[in-house]
Amino acid sequence: MATYKLTYFNFPALGEPIRFLLNFGGVQFEDNRIEWSNWYQIKSTTPLGQVPILEVDGEVLYQTIPICRFLGAKFNLLGDNEMENYKIDNVVQTITDLRMKIEMVNFDKFSPPNVVEEKRAQLKSETILFYLKNLELIASKNDGFLATKKLTWGDFYFASMIDYMNWMMKENLIENFVNLKRIYKNVMENDKIKTYIEKRPKPQMG
Amino acid sequence: MATYKLTYFNFPALGEPIRFLLNFGGVQFEDNRIEWSNWYQIKSTTPLGQVPILEVDGEVLYQTIPICRFLGAKFNLLGDNEMENYKIDNVVQTITDLRMKIEMVNFDKFSPPNVVEEKRAQLKSETILFYLKNLELIASKNDGFLATKKLTWGDFYFASMIDYMNWMMKENLIENFVNLKRIYKNVMENDKIKTYIEKRPKPQMG
Numbered sequence: 275m276a277t278y279k280l281t282y283f284n285f286p287a288l289g290e291p292i293r294f295l296l297n298f299g300g301v302q303f304e305d306n307r308i309e310w311s312n313w314y315q316i317k318s319t320t321p322l323g324q325v326p327i328l329e330v331d332g333e334v335l336y337q338t339i340p341i342c343r344f345l346g347a348k349f350n351l352l353g354d355n356e357m358e359n360y361k362i363d364n365v366v367q368t369i370t371d372l373r374m375k376i377e378m379v380n381f382d383k384f385s386p387p388n389v390v391e392e393k394r395a396q397l398k399s400e401t402i403l404f405y406l407k408n409l410e411l412i413a414s415k416n417d418g419f420l421a422t423k424k425l426t427w428g429d430f431y432f433a434s435m436i437d438y439m440n441w442m443m444k445e446n447l448i449e450n451f452v453n454l455k456r457i458y459k460n461v462m463e464n465d466k467i468k469t470y471i472e473k474r475p476k477p478q479m480g
Numbered sequence: 481m482a483t484y485k486l487t488y489f490n491f492p493a494l495g496e497p498i499r500f501l502l503n504f505g506g507v508q509f510e511d512n513r514i515e516w517s518n519w520y521q522i523k524s525t526t527p528l529g530q531v532p533i534l535e536v537d538g539e540v541l542y543q544t545i546p547i548c549r550f551l552g553a554k555f556n557l558l559g560d561n562e563m564e565n566y567k568i569d570n571v572v573q574t575i576t577d578l579r580m581k582i583e584m585v586n587f588d589k590f591s592p593p594n595v596v597e598e599k600r601a602q603l604k605s606e607t608i609l610f611y612l613k614n615l616e617l618i619a620s621k622n623d624g625f626l627a628t629k630k631l632t633w634g635d636f637y638f639a640s641m642i643d644y645m646n647w648m649m650k651e652n653l654i655e656n657f658v659n660l661k662r663i664y665k666n667v668m669e670n671d672k673i674k675t676y677i678e679k680r681p682k683p684q685m686g
Contacts, residue, residue, distance in 0.1 A: 321614060322574065322577075322610075322611075322614060323610075330563075333563070335566060335570070336570065337569070337570045337573040337574065339569070339573060340566050340569035340570045340573055341566070343565070343566070343569055344562055344563070344565070344566040344569075347562040347565070348562065356550055356553040356554065357536075357539070357550070359549070359550070359553070360541060360546050360547070360549070360550040363543070363545070363546035363549055363550075364541070364542065364543045364546045367543040367545060367546055368528065368543065371528075404528075404529075405528075408527060408528060
């Protein structure tokens with residue numbers, strides 16, 4: 275049996291879709307939650323100076339989305355054909371585009387506060403709605419799932435990134451999106467995810 | 481037989497890995513190169529206001545990397561197992577991370593020129609070397625290919641993105657990377673890619 279060791283901070287963000295997938299897969303893994311005070315020391319030992327990192331039988335995997343797709347393949351969460359796999363990849367990329375647009379504003383430490391507030395307002399009134407409408411339209415065809423008519427790794431990625439984006443924007447972004455809420459609920463009420471969430475450590479934000 | 485129609489501008493950039501893959505696959509496709517003057521009209525008809533778009537039997541595919549992976553699957557350019565597929569996804573993501581860092585500087589229309597020049601100098605002296613060293617190390621293990629010991633869709637993505645990044649940075653970024661140069665050459669000297677490059681329209685930059 276494969277051994278898994280995940281290295282990330284003690285908060286959800288980019289580590290969480292990987293934790294969701296490992297918990298869903300029902301495999302044992304070491305959930306190595308690093309302290310902020312150790313970060314710079316650990317950073318220099320990673321291939322691109324970033325986490326999450328997933329070690330699988332000692333092999334170091336980095337880059338969140340490729341790791342998620344890899345686990346999706348392991349745990350039978352791919353599409354049934356190449357077009358379905360495209361559809362999963364596509365929604366994951368779209369969520370990522372949105373996430374990065376939010377991060378650029380949320381973690382903007384250089385612009386004056388009023389400029390950041392302006393950008394944040396534009397995110398709320400335009401960008402976020404634009405992307406979520408695209409995802410809602412796709413979801414409306416898939417009966418409780420995001421990319422295709424069955425549970426895929428894209429649903430786990432979606433639900434964990436919604437949590438992360440909600441945290442950055444300090445509101446529930448999918449409140450008015452019926453189908454996206456249904457997908458989110460399907461993931462969060464999955465038995466294995468529920469059990470994990472109940473026992474996960476209290477996040478330690480930076 | 482599937483019908484393919486690619487819609488993109490009349491230049492390489494993000495359209496080119498898709499054109500490379502379609503040419504390598506040997507399929508007929510409509511290479512719809514749009515004029516700048518028509519862009520805003522076309523933009524509003526696309527799912528996310530962006531191109532490239534690939535129509536496959538009338539179905540609209542968008543998002544460059546998911547499209548490339550889809551074509552990679554069609555044309556027998558995936559890895560032989562899930563770990564190999566992870567390795568392809570990983571290098572493609574790393575190239576994308578670098579490409580976006582270069583784009584953010586190259587297309588920065590807001591910062592004062594001296595700030596842009598400073599950022600450009602840092603790209604050259606640090607960021608680009610950091611990412612390319614990562615890729616060179618991986619390539620050094622794969623005997624003329626990027627992600628695994630055989631030709632995959634990642635090699636086509638790499639070669640076309642090197643052209644795009646070289647154009648943005650106005651120099652040959654891989655000049656001092658023996659293994660990356662070898663991969664680039666392997667792609668560019670592929671018979672089908674060579675034939676395509678010889679006949680491709682002269683790019684019309686914005």
